[in-house]
Amino acid sequence: MTVNETMTDAAESDPLQRLGFLLARHGAVANSRVHHAFETCGLAARQGTTLMLLGTSGSMGQQALAAALEVDPSVLVGILNGLESAGLVERRRDAADRRRHIVAITDEGRCLLAKAQDAVAEVEQGLFADLSPEEITALRGLLAKVRTTPGDPVCTEQ
Amino acid sequence: MTVNETMTDAAESDPLQRLGFLLARHGAVANSRVHHAFETCGLAARQGTTLMLLGTSGSMGQQALAAALEVDPSVLVGILNGLESAGLVERRRDAADRRRHIVAITDEGRCLLAKAQDAVAEVEQGLFADLSPEEITALRGLLAKVRTTPGDPVCTEQ
DNA sequence: TATTGTTATACTCTATAACTATA
């Protein structure tokens, strides 16, 4: 049996059982759940992701932040405006290059981040409750083998 | 090691390595690729999915179609208008209940559907080229164990 | 009165390009 047959056989009965569709659908649900977890903390999805990034890096330039979030720099402005007016992050001028803004997470931001991470962890436990630790490791490994190069266009439309 | 530790340990270094995020991201890429495959056939993503559904069922009422596509009936109108004006599907009044429209795929629709399915299969071969048939089966099985109940809210925002 | 499909309105999101301030 070839790889192609493995993927198409199961699709004979229902085209939406195709592996590509399955991955897209389960990914959308996972996204939706994480989205909702952030919202319970009063954060928009990408605001939450931004806090997570800043939580490990401490501070980043807006350029790097936009690249990591895969959003246009002009979109990042809106995300940061919300976070900054809530006192969760700070924009500081880079002394070495006064064009740049260094975005840093505040103590208040770290406090909320902790809650957000708990909420996301809870969502994951709900999503993967029926998988054993071994299966979770296996899923992680298999996802890593899916050919999705970092620079890939990621469209979230349905 | 508990399930929770399995999921959080890998996230210590990079929060975007969390399994929930990974699944969301790979799903988004898969979605994007399928999206693009349909577009090469001149179909919007949900138009393609609609054709796939009609390809196996032959014909469906708009209510059932909207439910299967998880879109509002008013959104389905736009999708079907495009497909019908292109001659790919037909709307017929249900003789038994003249309020209902039965949507049926045309011969022309089946012809384009075949091409679209080839394009999607090609996308899948690209995505899963590094996975053996056994791994593909394993991935399918693991995804099936992810707790995503059918009626789940699926949000595709990033 | 309830239901099927349709239309209309307002709202959100995004992409593009112009703008400013610095280099």
Added chain:
DNA sequence: TATAGTTATAGAGTATAACAATA
């Protein structure tokens, strides 16, 4: 002239609710 960030505009997509036809 080029770059970092910001703002403004227009377009697409969506959700909500009103609507006509039929039950």
